[in-house]
Amino acid sequence: MVRINKTLLICTLALVSRTAFSQQIKLSAEVEQALGKVDTGQFKIDIAYLADDKLKGRAPGTPGFRMGVDYVVSRLKRMGVKPAGEHGTWLQDVKFRKAFVKSAELTLTGATSIPAVKSGVDYVIYPNPETAEVTLSAPIAFLGFGVSEPSIGYDDYAGIDVKGKVVLVTRGAPDKFSSSVSAHTMNPTTILKAAADHGAVGVIICSTDSAAKLNSPKSGIYSVMNTDGSVAISRIYYSKQVKALGLFNYTVFNALAQQSGKTIPALIAQLKSGQPASFAISAGVNISYTSTYQDIVSYNVIGKIEGSDPKLKEEYVVHSAHLDHLGIGKPVEGDSIYNGAHDNASGVASVLGIAEIYSSIGHKPKRSILTVLLTGEELGDLGSGYFAAHPTVPVKSIVADVNTDMPTIIAPLLSVTALGAEHSSLINPVNQAAAYLDLGVEPDPEPKQARFTRSDQYSFVVNGIPALHIKYGSKTADGKNNLNDFVAKWRAKYYHKPQDDINGIFNFAAGKKYAQLNFLIGYLVAEDPARPIWNKGDIFEVKN
Structure with a gap:
């Protein structure tokens, strides 16, 4: 649970392979209280709907994907989020x-x-x-x-x-x-x-x-x-x-x-x-x-929460997650619907939880927020590639992307790795937000998985926008710190299989903490007068 105080306590963040240091952030009481608005019950409801058999795996261009689009638009409308797609709509056409x-x-x-x-x-x-x-x-x-x-x-x-x-x-x-x-x-x-x-x-x-x-x-x-x-x-x-x-x-x-x-x-x-x-x-x-x-047509779904600063509200922090999955495919144990509950209904639920936090804040952050639910990630990050190169807001106005893809909410979240954050100043809000939530920050425990380039944040990076993707770390409650071993066994049974449905393994408290962490990272970026920057000499600074 998040500690609710009028002023944020000073937290010491122990970083694996880094020198421990103290960080302090100050949040208003309103923001602290809003963090508690992420509802694990609603988290489950969102995943259960998006991963229901009637959506038939949410493949781009199918009626099931459009049902997912309609669901997330309805949820965002109820939170007061405004459409930010093409021609005043919620949608951006993606022609596959x-x-x-x-x-x-x-x-x-x-x-x-x-x-x-x-x-x-x-x-x-x-x-x-x-x-x-x-x-x-x-x-x-x-x-x-x-x-x-x-x-x-x-x-x-x-x-x-x-x-x-x-x-x-x-x-x-x-x-x-x-x-x-x-x-x-x-x-x-x-x-x-x-x-x-x-x-x-x-x-x-x-x-x-x-x-x-x-x-x-x-x-x-x-x-x-x-x-x-x-x-x-x-x-x-x-x-x-x-x-x-x-x-x-x-x-x-x-x-x-x-x-x-x-x-x-x-x-x-x-x-x-x-x-x-x-x-x-x-x-x-x-x-x-x-x-x-x-040829088929699919859609990115884009919503907007307007910032409070007269100038900085023309800049945007993106909270993204992909809405698509694999559709109907080869049967496994008699089931051919690839529901995608973890991948990535859970990420979409997280972005909806983040939107709920923002909607609960009367005084919005300085910069505006875009909630972007993407198509075509399973086809090669194509929906994000199109949005990052052809956004529905001015190209230079997007300052950062905080992406959520299959957060793997199957165990308590005690530590995280921030894929991509090491390339830019985004590592600072990551460390600050993690410290507030008592989460350790670690190097990628599975570097050979090449996860940095296998999800939508990479599309933003190659288009010059600092971006990151929060994944689980290795820390476990029993002190063995081998969560990646458990994840490997889980992945073998559920990943990209019809068994990834609402009846699988879930820890919704971990989902809530993911949403809180990603919100805090985005919020700190949205409040900072300075835009995130690439590290000096970094490969992406040179390229962008």
Whole structure:
């Protein structure tokens, strides 16, 4: 429970791997009392409705998703939140295009030791969401991890000309990169951008696992389209410059490496040590493929709570969560409806709880607040990508995003990790808010999960907006501090499965604390006259 006092006590925040220090924030009695307005009963009601079978998994473009939209709009209206979507509505249209490869052919030239390659086995070509028919012939080169970050001391493109070439890359990052920087540089969009910036005309991602089979996108891949038919947001397409994105299996990659006198283990060891290993290959590739499309419309839901400062109310702090889930899919234990109770009805319930706190405050914070319930997160953060790049308020007016995605409310919340906050001054309100709620702040207990780039806050970050995503820490009441072990067992049974419904494991008190923490972080940002800033020299400061 939150301690209600007229003045906030001075709290000592012990940070894992950091020096302990004291922090103090002062809240009005009104704000302190409003924190208690998060109702665990209402939290459960919201999750139960959004995860009900009748919504059929809330897949974008379906009647079930629209039922979720109508529900959250109704809830926000009752709290006095105002619409902030397009044309005075609550909604922002998001035009999805599902692209399929109808036919694809790839041949290698000058690769004398490699027999004819087979589609779906030796190579895969991804669909092109903008151009239906593509033909390409080009020489090839190996570009390591495909990373071009000279500002942090690493550039696979240094000293090699790839203009007009198809670049071969492998997924990974130097060991010296932090988990969030690694996740960012390994993101396909980042790889595609680096290739386009250096004049490459194609990217083929190569497998380093001899036992792995290629994942063929037979079910189609989504992008977001502009009204003129161009691509707005995509995870498989960056620009017309890069005409093709594909995969090679280990056998093809190994043969090309050996033809150039290289071995895969030696290349990977060199790259992991932080030394680029790029080289031209005396071979080329011919690619031709055709894409077909299915288009649907979905929606982001945007509400506004106007700030109190005459000037700062024109700036915004976003509280976001994704409303979509996976819809109807492969049956598991006789159930085919992927209800998404934790992922992410619980996050939506948290944002609704946050809105309830703001609505209970007579004197609003200086900056305005946007509550943004997003579509297409499960399709690759596409709804957030579209909103962050094309917001319904002026682009430069959004100062921060506090995102909530699957807070995993299955045990008491005693510590948290703030994914992304380490890149900006947002770490300060995180520490202050956590101290107030007696929560420890820890490094990410599961860095290999790459959670920083796997949810909607990342869309804001790459658009220059400091953002974070609060997840559970490791602390447990019994002192074993192994919550991630329990979460791993829970995830194996429930994550992205039909079993993630209201009948699963829940700790609604933890949900309440998540909402209180995220509110406090956003509120402190909204009250601070200074905008959040990137850390000096941080990769995102340099990029933005």
